Amino acid sequence: xxxxxxxxxxxxxxxxxxxxxxxxxxxxxxxxxxxxxxxxxxxxxxxxxxxxxxxxxxxxxxxxxxxxxxxxxxxxxxxxxxxxxxxxxxxxxxx
Numbered sequence: 001x002x003x004x005x006x007x008x009x010x011x012x013x014x015x016x017x018x019x020x021x022x023x024x025x026x027x028x029x030x031x032x033x034x035x036x037x038x039x040x041x042x043x044x045x046x047x048x049x050x051x052x053x054x055x056x057x058x059x060x061x062x063x064x065x066x067x068x069x070x071x072x073x074x075x076x077x078x079x080x081x082x083x084x085x086x087x088x089x090x091x092x093x094x095x
Contacts, residue, residue, distance in 0.1 A: 002073055004069070004073070004076060004080040007063070007066035007069075007080075008065075008066040008080045008081055010064055010065045011065035012088065014065050015041070015045065015046075019045060021092055024085050024089050024092065026044060026045045027041065027044050027045060028044060029082050029085060032044070032078055032082055033074070034066070034068070034069070034077045034078045034081060035078070037049065037051070041067060041081055053067060066080065
C-alpha cells in the first residue's frame with residue numbers, strides 16, 4: 001500500500017497557492033473520487049476542471065501533487081484527500 005500523504009500535501013500547497021485557502025470548503029467529500037475527472041479534487045475546484053489542470057501541469061507534477069495515479073491507487077488516494085481536506089477544514093475554521 002502506498003503512502004500518498006506527501007503527494008496530497010504537495011497538492012494542498014499547490015491549490016492554496018493557486019486558489020487561496022477557501023477551496024477546501026468547495027469539495028464535496030461524499031462524491032470525491034480521484035479516479036473521476038468530474039469528481040476529483042481538480043474537477044471540483046480548479047478553474048476549467050481537471051482538463052485545464054492537465055494543460056497547466058505535466059503528468060509527473062500531477063502525480064506528485066496527488067491529482068492522479070495508477071488506477072489501483074485511486075481509492076487510497078481519494079481516502080488520503082478526504083482525510084487531508086477534513087483536517088484542513090477543522091484547522092482553518094479555528095483560525
